[in-house]
Amino acid sequence: MGLCSEHKKKLIEELGLYFEKRHNLPPLAARIYAIMVLSSIEGFSFEQLMEITQASKSSVSTNLNLLLQLKYLEYYTRPGERKRYFRSSGSFLQNMLRERYETVNSDLELTQKIIDFNQENNPENYSKKGYIGNIFHAFLEQEKLNIEQTLQRIRDFKEQS
Amino acid sequence: MGLCSEHKKKLIEELGLYFEKRHNLPPLAARIYAIMVLSSIEGFSFEQLMEITQASKSSVSTNLNLLLQLKYLEYYTRPGERKRYFRSSGSFLQNMLRERYETVNSDLELTQKIIDFNQENNPENYSKKGYIGNIFHAFLEQEKLNIEQTLQRIRDFKEQS
DNA sequence: CAGTTAGTTCGGAACAAAACGAACTGTAAA
């Protein structure tokens, strides 16, 4: 008795690879997270996750705990049951934005260091590199703004609902 | 006889770690790329790279070829010499933009798939996930625009110079 | 042609990351 349609299984694999890269998660964690993102807020039990992923108890345990610690997942219990049910916490979109925000900031920092260094040490190609550096800097600032506005929009939406 | 100042060596390590993460490069490739980004368009020979990185011939060869294949580097020759001189191809800023552009596009695609899937299969929480999905979608479109404008600005600059 | 230069390719060693099974812990019901 399959817990997932074929289509869903395919999407899980695809999304899994994607999360592996984008969030630097171990393969099993990425797949579990993909499952959650594609499922209802009911979530799944530990056992169900073992079945869907075909992984061992210990692997599922380790990777679930990782995802909980990173706050990608949360769990709840049902009255009268000891089991925990896992689901994605908040929206994966917010996690993505948060991460993008961090990369933009470190990109800004690094870029500035590179520009400064080249300006000082490789002046012969600074006129070129330097100016493009400024364009890029403007790009990153614009991106930062976009992220901030988006986060604000999400907050607004959450409040009014 | 050091080919790099202490300060440069430090920056190379820092940038190297950064490229390792951001571009998913093996450590040595990331360091070589960092060297190029911080150097003049003169570039370096194979030998010099061996000396700076303190790595073996085979490792330098493998990783240089990887970087060439990914178009992070290019090489040129000097009249009467058989050696090749390696330098960063185009500007690293453009490479970064190119890469960002690709991630935005694949993010857009994936996000759309997730939204579609949830709309179809998990309608009970679509209102929530779906709406935020739209916000995120708008975010990505804005980002795409920003990248496109920036690339245009770079092209304009190159033409006029 | 023999030797040098400039690199490439291949097999393996060293290490790191991921997954596993078996034994363990804590709680609750019988």
Added chain:
DNA sequence: TTTACAGTTCGTTTTGTTCCGAACTAACTG
């Protein structure tokens, strides 16, 4: 107090990555 359940921990195995040395190739040089 035993058994069942729900999961955790730990040592091992499997898998994958990175780098290296040694042998090789291809192009030029005397």
